[in-house]
Amino acid sequence: MLQILNDVFGLICHQNPDHTWSPGGLLLPACQRCTGLYIGAFVAALWHIAFRPAPTNRWLWLHGGFLLAMVPFGFHLVPQGPFVRTDSGVLFGFGLVAFLWLTLEPAGHLPRSALRTAGWCFAASLVATVVLIPWFGASGDVTAAVSLSFLIGAGAFALTALVTWNLLLAAMAIIRPLQRLSQRGIA
Numbered sequence: 039m040l041q042i043l044n045d046v047f048g049l050i051c052h053q054n055p056d057h058t059w060s061p062g063g064l065l066l067p068a069c070q071r072c073t074g075l076y077i078g079a080f081v082a083a084l085w086h087i088a089f090r091p092a093p094t095n096r097w098l099w100l101h102g103g104f105l106l107a108m109v110p111f112g113f114h115l116v117p118q119g120p121f122v123r124t125d126s127g128v129l130f131g132f133g134l135v136a137f138l139w140l141t142l143e144p145a146g147h148l149p150r151s152a153l154r155t156a157g158w159c160f161a162a163s164l165v166a167t168v169v170l171i172p173w174f175g176a177s178g179d180v181t182a183a184v185s186l187s188f189l190i191g192a193g194a195f196a197l198t199a200l201v202t203w204n205l206l207l208a209a210m211a212i213i214r215p216l217q218r219l220s221q222r223g224i225a
Contacts, residue, residue: 043067043187047194057123059175061182066175068190070120071111074127074171075134076193077186081167082135083196086142089156093140104133121172128167131193138200141207 047053047067057069066073091097110116111126118126174182 040064040067040184040187043191047072047190057120059120059124059172059183059186061175061177061186062180063178064180064183066183066190067187070123070172070175071127073175073186073190074124074129075131076127076190076197077171078128078131078167078193079135079197080131080189080193081163082132083139083193083200085160085163086135086139089159091156091160093136097136101133101136104129105137120175124172124175125168128164128171131197132164132167134197135200138197138204141204142200 044053044065044067051068051072053065053067054069055065057071059066059070059073068076108126108130111118111122116122171186174186
């Protein structure tokens, strides 16, 4: 199973062994940054399913900042080690899911007390993800390698589903006006 994940992720990730976690001596199917991105996306998707946050200005700016933070890290403008690479991927994954999720469904309107709980849960899940992925990645436990590989696959699935949904919505947004025009005999 791990070999299949390695082969699939080899198509989209450089899998440089110097930049890939190897808990228990097993290389993960994605580099440190991609590991952070996919697992961060999975955790963010779970959080969005649970809380359906409203996209407030603060929310959009925060997640936009997560996306923009990738510029100095992705172009290697700042020194980076394994923890920075992983954690920049986590932030990017959280930001990416937030913007891809905007088209899914109308945001739920939570009561004020539930918003506070959702905010704390968001912060806790982000901090836990930022801390635990590198910790498990640096561990000597083979179980950590299997668990992280599963989470990488789950994150890739979540991102694929979100991107597919957004592409379908974009296609429908293009096709519907064209259908209306053709029904009127204009096109």
